[in-house]
Amino acid sequence: MAKLSSLYVCQQCGYQSPTFLGRCPECGSWSSLVEQISTTSSKISNNPQPSKSISQVINLSDITNNQYERLKSSLEEFDRVLGGGLVLGSIILISGDPGIGKSTLLTQVAINLPGVLYMAGEESAQQIKLRVDRIKAGVNLAVLNEVDVDAITTVIEKMRPKLVIIDSIQTLQTQDMESAAGSVSQVRESANRLQRMAKSLHIPILLVGHVTKEGTVAGPKTLEHLVDVVLSLEGEATSSFRILRSSKNRFGPTDEVGIFEMEEQGLKEVKNPSKIFLENKVDAPGSVVVASLNGYRPILVEIQALVTKSYLPSPRRSGSGVDLNRLQLLVAVLQKRLGLPLFDQDIFVNVTGGLKVFEPAVDLGICAAIVSSLKDQKVKPGMVLVGEVGLLGELRAIRQLDKRVNEAKKLGFTSVIAPPKVSSLSEAIKISLQ
Ligand code: TYD
């Protein structure tokens, strides 16, 4: 059998070195050498031997059942983000800031399913038990405190669990590499070994990955191409809402969101997010309701704007839950096309509830909120605004208008201002202000 040894490979140019170097002698990049496993068999040979096990060629017409086999958890919101449950043999990465609720969410997924193996590298079994007690669920969970990925794969092979949870991937390591646990090479190699295991045994594996402040060191970014599904758990420190979003999914829609609320007894599913997000809406200048599409689901959210005289040489534009570049562009359009004096105004825009609305369909809502605050005039009651704003001040069509209109109707809104019925920004604003 080929012996495993490690090798340092430049991530920029592919230069290989047997020892670690701070700077690549080939391309000159700094800190670009990463440890990788190499098999010292036929690597150096000029005449590589053909592989002994030849893979079978599969004719696609021979595959009859193209439905994925899925494992359903009892958390509907979680399953929906995945596209209908955990696909057997898939590997799912769930990332998020420390303390956001990743372990809580996965513990809730685990305790409702039989045959789950929970690998805790960060917490002791006692700590997990405390969490389970807090969620007030029957305790029936196999927990393993282990950080050696090879020991873990051995246990999985013996136990054959229905689902494996690794909390977190940054704590795992293999003895075949010298670098410390949490380094890019250890994280990648551990994930690689788990992925092979998931595929061969047909077991879904959930990996927790922390987003570090620096973003790159041991970051989930290095894993994104390797896994089948990438989920992120987001939320504001000041809000109890937690949003689970899929940014990559080989078996379902991307950008699908699941919404939860962190409570004393764990995460609670929010079944009707539009209603919850609009619960505390106040009728005041600067407040607008938009219908944003997340995956396949329309959600109504309130956008608030505050426009106030600036005493700074360059006025502030600040956005939370909206794209800042887009906000700056919209302010420029409002200045140029509607002739609004925004050059000496600070502008703050906020999406309530901690949801991020990055699609252009919310442009009109942002503009209307800004004008409403600037002029101190309320938007008419019962109105929802959607539409993409072009640089010429025109309103551009948006996808799936019917779905958004239906959601607005369902929640008791009486009118939706949207293109193509209304085709210019100035017209839409004129109609919407009281
Ligand atoms: P945790 O799941 O440990 O976060 P992560 O694994 O992402 O680091 O939990 C995060 C926070 O959630 C923690 O500060 C305590 C809080 N929490 C609740 O409010 N209610 C609960 O039932 C639980 C289990 C945790």
Ligand code: MG
């Ligand atoms: Mg945790």
